[in-house]
Amino acid sequence: MKNSQMPYKQLLLFMISSILISIVVLSILQKEIKSKPAPSIIHEAPSQPDLTGLYKMSISWHESSVGQQTYRLNADLLNLSDKPVVFIKSGFGSNHSIMLENESGQEPPMTKQGAHAKALFENWPNRDQSLPVIVLSGNTSRETINLAHFYELKPGKYRLKVRFREQLWLSDPFSSKQQDTFMIDVLSNELNFEVKK
Amino acid sequence: MLVSAYTLFVLNVPLVDASILIDTSSTIYVPTASPPPGSGVNASVIVKQLPPDYLGGASSDFLSALNTQFPGWTFNTGGSLNGTLSINKYQAYATNSGGGAEFDAVYLKSMTDPSLINLHWIQMITTNVPIDPNAPNSYIDPFIANYEYPQLPFYYSPISWDPDYHEDTHKNYSLATYSFYDAPFRNYPSPPTSFFMPPTGVSWRADLILASWDSELSGGTGTVNLYDGVSWGFIIQRYPNSSPSFYSGYSGSIQISAVPEPSTFVLVLSGLAFLTVFRKSRVG
Numbered sequence: 001m002k003n004s005q006m007p008y009k010q011l012l013l014f015m016i017s018s019i020l021i022s023i024v025v026l027s028i029l030q031k032e033i034k035s036k037p038a039p040s041i042i043h044e045a046p047s048q049p050d051l052t053g054l055y056k057m058s059i060s061w062h063e064s065s066v067g068q069q070t071y072r073l074n075a076d077l078l079n080l081s082d083k084p085v086v087f088i089k090s091g092f093g094s095n096h097s098i099m100l101e102n103e104s105g106q107e108p109p110m111t112k113q114g115a116h117a118k119a120l121f122e123n124w125p126n127r128d129q130s131l132p133v134i135v136l137s138g139n140t141s142r143e144t145i146n147l148a149h150f151y152e153l154k155p156g157k158y159r160l161k162v163r164f165r166e167q168l169w170l171s172d173p174f175s176s177k178q179q180d181t182f183m184i185d186v187l188s189n190e191l192n193f194e195v196k197k
Numbered sequence: 198m199l200v201s202a203y204t205l206f207v208l209n210v211p212l213v214d215a216s217i218l219i220d221t222s223s224t225i226y227v228p229t230a231s232p233p234p235g236s237g238v239n240a241s242v243i244v245k246q247l248p249p250d251y252l253g254g255a256s257s258d259f260l261s262a263l264n265t266q267f268p269g270w271t272f273n274t275g276g277s278l279n280g281t282l283s284i285n286k287y288q289a290y291a292t293n294s295g296g297g298a299e300f301d302a303v304y305l306k307s308m309t310d311p312s313l314i315n316l317h318w319i320q321m322i323t324t325n326v327p328i329d330p331n332a333p334n335s336y337i338d339p340f341i342a343n344y345e346y347p348q349l350p351f352y353y354s355p356i357s358w359d360p361d362y363h364e365d366t367h368k369n370y371s372l373a374t375y376s377f378y379d380a381p382f383r384n385y386p387s388p389p390t391s392f393f394m395p396p397t398g399v400s401w402r403a404d405l406i407l408a409s410w411d412s413e414l415s416g417g418t419g420t421v422n423l424y425d426g427v428s429w430g431f432i433i434q435r436y437p438n439s440s441p442s443f444y445s446g447y448s449g450s451i452q453i454s455a456v457p458e459p460s461t462f463v464l465v466l467s468g469l470a471f472l473t474v475f476r477k478s479r480v481g
């Protein structure tokens with residue numbers, strides 16, 4: 001027991017040497033680390049491709065609605081890219097948002113169906129009734145609705161746009177790979193119309 | 198991921214005088230799916246077993262959902278059909294943000310069934326995450342039928358403006374077949390906050406049955422006969438995250454290499470120095 005006790009002189013020597021060694025090692029390491037590059041990103045996240053002008057949403061009145069006050073509306077997604085794309089169709093509401101304003105810039109009251117459609121859009125990408133739709137290069141996917149089923153349209157002037165937000169795939173959306181997928185979020189042209197008495 | 202084409206057999210379902218046969222002999226069956234690597238999500242999507250459960254008819258919940266969503270309609274129960282329901286695909290799928298099941302089937306009508314033009318699919322969903330937050334936990338799918346009038350209780354509609362949802366697109370009169378396709382999706386729930394907590398989950402079950410309607414409407418309502426069908430669906434289980442999510446909601450994958458901090462080296466070398474000096478002092 002006596003032999004294992006360290007004299008004060010040796011303890012002091014040990015402490016000083018430890019501190020000195022620590023300082024030397026720390027300075028060497030800091031120098032080495034400074035010269036190293038920043039932590040490397042091994043797999044770089046894929047960037048969103050430039051989609052400008054490749055996918056267009058346009059709205060128009062269905063031919064049976066022109067002058068008939070039935071407000072049957074076509075919403076067309078046009079694929080101007082050079083590749084076919086797939087998206088999951090699930091009723092109009094889940095991926096389309098109707099933007100309607102009256103003359104005073106207010107959104108008119110919604111019907112029960114309109115409120116349901118809005119809830120689906122806000123709840124995206126959750127969906128029940130689904131089927132994949134392939135839109136070939138240069139082709140259009142059309143969905144048709146009756147605007148009067150979504151809003152209580154009273155006499156007056158209105159401005160209308162439709163927003164389409166959806167994930168597109170360049171391959172089978174349900175395959176395990178799902179490599180080529182990207183989001184689009186596009187606004188349609190504007191339609192101005194009047195509901196007469 | 199297990200993908201197996203079942204070289205099974207035509208499954209004979211309950212021994213009753215008449216019932217739908219469920220054929221899984223060429224089903225593409227994927228029982229489970231996981232989020233893509235690098236998503237930072239620790240979850241699994243599991244579909245119900247193959248073959249799906251046979252349903253002898255509409256349950257009381259099914260009838261209740263029909264009567265709630267389609268007041269004034271008459272729904273008769275008790276019948277069953279004689280054709281064959283072939284399941285082409287029944288597979289789990291998973292993305293970075295959620296998952297679901299793809300179910301693809303076709304019904305081959307028998308001679309004794311009602312005429313194909315009068316046959317319709319009706320599907321009830323039971324889930325803890327309704328597609329519309331205002332919907333009950335059990336509801337007829339779609340909850341609001343394709344925004345068209347009159348509202349019909351069928352999955353595909355004989356009055357749909359959209360050909361994809363029109364029943365004629367899915368009926369083949371020369372082959373006497375009627376196909377069904379669905380691929381529901383739900384977001385992953387929030388993960389448990391502790392490894393000691395059970396996984397959080399989403400359950401989604403469909404009761405899919407065939408029905409007949411004579412296309413007659415009286416005051417916007419009609420009479421429907423409900424037959425037999427199948428129950429299918431999926432669950433999602435979410436576990437505590439095994440690693441921090443660096444890119445929440447982004448589809449890319451990211452991995453950062455670990456570099457030990459200087460203090461680690463200093464600590465180790467100090468310890469070695471201490472041992473050396475201590476040993477020397479003892480020897481001395």
